Every structure is written in C-alpha cells, then in structure tokens.
Amino acid sequence: MNEVVTNEAVLRLNHTNPQILQFSDLHLSERDELMGINCDESFAAVKALAAQYHQISVTLLTGDISQDNSETSYRKCAEIFRNSPHPVAWITGNHDDVAMQQQFLNQGAISTTKRIVFRHWQLLLLNSQVAGKVFGEINQDQLQSIKQAAIDYPDHHLMLVMHHHPVPMNSEWIDNHRLMNQAQLWQVVSEVPQVKSIIFGHVHQEVNLIKNDVRVLGVPSTSVQFTPNVDEFNVDTQQPGFRFLELLANGKIKTKVHRVKDGKFVADFDPNGY
Numbered sequence: 098m099n100e101v102v103t104n105e106a107v108l109r110l111n112h113t114n115p116q117i118l119q120f121s122d123l124h125l126s127e128r129d130e131l132m133g134i135n136c137d138e139s140f141a142a143v144k145a146l147a148a149q150y151h152q153i154s155v156t157l158l159t160g161d162i163s164q165d166n167s168e169t170s171y172r173k174c175a176e177i178f179r180n181s182p183h184p185v186a187w188i189t190g191n192h193d194d195v196a197m198q199q200q201f202l203n204q205g206a207i208s209t210t211k212r213i214v215f216r217h218w219q220l221l222l223l224n225s226q227v228a229g230k231v232f233g234e235i236n237q238d239q240l241q242s243i244k245q246a247a248i249d250y251p252d253h254h255l256m257l258v259m260h261h262h263p264v265p266m267n268s269e270w271i272d273n274h275r276l277m278n279q280a281q282l283w284q285v286v287s288e289v290p291q292v293k294s295i296i297f298g299h300v301h302q303e304v305n306l307i308k309n310d311v312r313v314l315g316v317p318s319t320s321v322q323f324t325p326n327v328d329e330f331n332v333d334t335q336q337p338g339f340r341f342l343e344l345l346a347n348g349k350i351k352t353k354v355h356r357v358k359d360g361k362f363v364a365d366f367d368p369n370g371y
C-alpha cells in the first residue's frame with residue numbers, strides 16, 4: 098500500500114547543519130530472533146553506539162521496523178523511541194504494516210511526519226511498499242510529491258528517504274526485490290536538481306556512491322547483514338550498524354557508518370530466513 102505524502106504535517110526544524118541518525122531494518126518481532134540474531138539485543142547495541150552523537154536533529158527509521166507485523170514489535174519500537182530527546186520519523190518497509198505503524202509509532206517523540214524542513218535542506222519520506230510483495234515501487238502521487246517539494250522550497254536541497262534500493266546492487270537475489278520503477282524515479286530526479294541525496298535501507302549492507310550528481314546511501318541493518326555482490330542470498334559476518342549524516346548548507350553530506358565492534362552478532366544462514 099502506498100500512501101500519499103503531500104498532505105502530511107511538515108516538521109520544521111530551523112537547524113543549519115542538521116545531524117541525523119539512520120537506523121534501518123530492525124526486524125523486531127515477538128520471537129526476538131532472526132536467523133540466530135536476537136534483534137532486540139543487536140538493535141540495543143547499535144543504538145548504544147549512536148549515543149556518541151549529542152547534537153542530533155532527527156532520527157530516521159527506514160523501514161522493516163517489524164519482521165512479523167506483530168503489535169509487540171511496534172510496541173517495542175515505540176517504547177525505545179517515544180522519550181527520545183529529538184524527533185523520530187519512520188517509513189514503511191516490505192515487512193511493515195502501515196496501519197499498525199500509524200497506530201503505534203505516533204506518540205511522544207515519534208510522529209507520522211513524512212516531510213522535515215531544515216534551514217537549507219528538506220527531507221521527503223516516501224513509502225515504497227507494494228502490499229504483499231518484497232519488491233518496491235514509488236507510486237505516481239509520490240513521484241509528483243518530489244516535484245512539488247522542490248516547487249514549495251526551491252532553494253532547499255532535497256533528500257529522498259525510501260526503503261527499497263534505487264540503484265542495482267550487483268546481487269541478483271536482492272535486485273529482484275529492488276525498487277521496480279528505478280528508471281521513473283531517476284527521470285523525475287533528473288528534472289529536480291534540488292535532489293542531492295537518496296538514502297535507503299532494505300539491502301542490509303553499506304552503499305555509498307554518486308549517480309547523476311546525487312549521493313546514494315544505503316545502510317547496514319541493525320540486525321542481520323546480507324553479503325554484498327553475490328547472486329544468491331547469503332548472510333554476512335559484518336556487524337550490525339547505523340549511519341550518521343550531517344547535511345551541509347552547500348548541499349554536500351558528511352556521513353559515516355558505524356558498526357558494533359565485538360563481533361558477537363553473526364547470523365545463521367537460512368535460505369528461507371528472509
């Protein structure tokens with residue numbers, strides 16, 4: 098289910114160089130575990146690592162917050178973030194249930210906002226979920242909302258936030274689960290020079306490249322990692338992590354991925370696990 102973002106409340110934060118935390122693919126559930134990793138514990142370890150940053154403007158949760166669509170999984174997320182000292186915004190992944198997200202992830206610091214406007218940047222949070230599918234798509238209304246965002250704030254740099262990957266990953270199995278209308282998205286982006294960056298989750302690995310002058314950034318999961326550049330699904334021994342971003346007034350981005358150090362979160366390979 099895609100949602101229209103144009104009527105969502107705008108969160109305005111007049112910060113000049115906003116600092117952002119991105120957590121993705123938490124895969125929380127009633128069972129706690131995914132392929133042998135306790136996702137509650139791995140997320141807690143990642144979140145503790147992020148405590149080194151003290152000037153955060155906003156935290157973004159970029160989808161697959163839940164593994165099993167359980168009320169428990171969203172309650173866990175709400176419990177963790179509702180008392181955050183700064184706003185927390187989220188998007189929907191292929192595993193998520195939008196109605197439950199709206200119900201449970203709308204309290205305290207956590208809101209349903211899909212548009213965040215800073216002094217020099219704006220963030221547009223898009224829903225790339227296609228109901229019942231692992232692959233994704235940005236629907237026409239949302240493609241239009243990208244153009245509209247730039248019309249509304251022509252002097253702001255624009256960052257698009259989505260769950261599915263907007264570029265090929267050189268990995269056949271995950272590319273079958275990509276954003277299916279990548280070409281349409283890039284066509285729109287080519288018409289909207291304000292777009293300086295696209296960030297996403299879903300691929301459970303780090304991505305950092307530039308395409309058509311746009312900074313394209315993927316992030317490790319806070320739980321299980323996927324092995325890059327392989328055609329068949331496999332799990333990686335790299336540790337869970339998050340991305341820190343600082344959005345500069347000139348449209349550039351400072352960013353760093355941090356991973357848990359002690360090596361204790363290693364998934365068991367399960368071909369049916371994802």
Ligand SMILES: [Fe+2]
Pocket residue numbers: 122160161190299300301318
């Ligand atoms: Fe995921």
